[in-house]
Amino acid sequence: MASDDDMQRPATAEEAGHVRLTQMSARGGCAAKWVPGDLSEILRALGAGKEGGVPGALLVGYETSDDAAVYRLRDDLAGVLTVDFFTPLVDDPYEFGRIAAANALSDVYAMGATPVLALNLLALSSELDRSIAARILKGGADAVSEAGAVVAGGHTIDDDEPKYGLAVFGTVHPERVVRNAGARPGDLIYLTKPLGTGILVAAHRIGLLDDAGIRPAVESMMELNTAASQAMLAAGVHAATDVTGFGLAGHLHELLSASSCAAELEWENVPVFEQAVSFARQYCRPARSFALQDLAERYVEQGALGDDEYDLRMGVLCDPQTSGGLLVALPAEEAGCFEQLLADAGARPPACIGKVCDGEPGRIVLRA
Numbered sequence: 102m103a104s105d106d107d108m109q110r111p112a113t114a115e116e117a118g119h120v121r122l123t124q125m126s127a128r129g130g131c132a133a134k135w136v137p138g139d140l141s142e143i144l145r146a147l148g149a150g151k152e153g154g155v156p157g158a159l160l161v162g163y164e165t166s167d168d169a170a171v172y173r174l175r176d177d178l179a180g181v182l183t184v185d186f187f188t189p190l191v192d193d194p195y196e197f198g199r200i201a202a203a204n205a206l207s208d209v210y211a212m213g214a215t216p217v218l219a220l221n222l223l224a225l226s227s228e229l230d231r232s233i234a235a236r237i238l239k240g241g242a243d244a245v246s247e248a249g250a251v252v253a254g255g256h257t258i259d260d261d262e263p264k265y266g267l268a269v270f271g272t273v274h275p276e277r278v279v280r281n282a283g284a285r286p287g288d289l290i291y292l293t294k295p296l297g298t299g300i301l302v303a304a305h306r307i308g309l310l311d312d313a314g315i316r317p318a319v320e321s322m323m324e325l326n327t328a329a330s331q332a333m334l335a336a337g338v339h340a341a342t343d344v345t346g347f348g349l350a351g352h353l354h355e356l357l358s359a360s361s362c363a364a365e366l367e368w369e370n371v372p373v374f375e376q377a378v379s380f381a382r383q384y385c386r387p388a389r390s391f392a393l394q395d396l397a398e399r400y401v402e403q404g405a406l407g408d409d410e411y412d413l414r415m416g417v418l419c420d421p422q423t424s425g426g427l428l429v430a431l432p433a434e435e436a437g438c439f440e441q442l443l444a445d446a447g448a449r450p451p452a453c454i455g456k457v458c459d460g461e462p463g464r465i466v467l468r469a
Contacts, residue, residue, distance in 0.1 A: 120192070122189035122191070122194065122263055123189050123190065123192050125261070144163055158173045159171075159172055160172065160173055160179060161278065165281060167342075167359075168209075168212055168281065168342055169181045169211075169212050169271075171214075173275050180271070180272060181271040182269070182271075183209060184267070185204055185208060185269075186224075186266020188262060194236035194240065197263075198236065198237035198239060198244075199243060200240075200323055202240065202241035202243075202266075202267055203323055203324065206248050206250075206269055207325075207326045208269065208343060209271035210329070210343070211279065211281075211427055212271070213273055213279030213330060213334050214271035216249065217270055218250060218270040219245045219269045220256070220268040221255025223237065223255065223256070224259075224264035225260060227259045245267070248325055252267075280340060281341065282340060283339045283359075284339050284362050284457045286459045287456065289433050289457075290364060290429070290430050290457060291429040291430075291451040291454065292344065292451065293326065294449070295374045296344075296349055296377065296420055298374070298423050298424075299348075299387040300377045300390075300417070301380070302423075304385050307385070309380065314376065326426065328446040328448040329427045331442070336431050336435040336442065338429055341428060341429045343427050343428065344428050345425055346423075347421065348419040348420050349419075349422070350415070350418040356430065357462060360462075362460070363457070363462065363466065364464075365455050365466045366454060366455040366465055367455050370455070371452065377420070381416040381420070386416055397418070400463050400464055401467055404467060404468070426451075429451070
């Protein structure tokens, strides 16, 4: 007879019958997002992001492609609201749930806010074993709990293509909101997680990479950006965003455009998961990355790089990330403080990948 503990815990992947969640959708994770060019056209047609809001109360809308909406609740308190969901990029239901939740929470962290409350968004076939839904939700709940927030409900639909994510509410002082606008010439640019999750997921999906090979990327995607958010705030961050479906190039371009600045990017300093460059060289990349690259070639300078080397680097810089790191612009004199705070928190060392400079807004100069 089953014990009470057996009745309460979600089934393991083995007990759930090895359902291949990744085979139930055409693309997975943030690689399923629309490209920014198409989205921008739609948003422009809708008008400015602050239209319809209470005058002065909506502090951040979608006009600068920021990570979350910010609404003033009172003079010393603002609410931060975001929503994010996507299709599976791993087969384990628990890990899928945790990655999706970490990705959604990251938008709140990028704004310098503290997560408070989350709601589940789950689309899953009702014909699947119920334990799969339970494990997805458990993964999400564990990530939210680690963030110090709570899950208080949500919504489900019966859908043959699995999708999961969260709507997340956080809080921040109105004067301490971190925007993707605000970077200044001379700021150093930091990235807190390696690139290449999209490439490695694509390689694993077609059998070029085994479970052990993709493990570092899975662990990174499940990791919260709590420590990075706290460290950037203490170091006097000027601007920040998280790196997800538009790739490093796309998100850096948005930050620079919003800040009316350009940047020099040091390729050799960009952290990349082992084997990601090799797979990118073989054109084992998410299909979405090619559209992102076409767009990014308008604002990333090739310079003295040959065509093949430029294409390779762009393949990595335009790789759509899922639950990526924070992209942080902060004063050069605070670099040591930022690095030390992350070291004290036991977090991975951040990488200084370039600097903000004067120039055409949104322009990125790729240094060899």
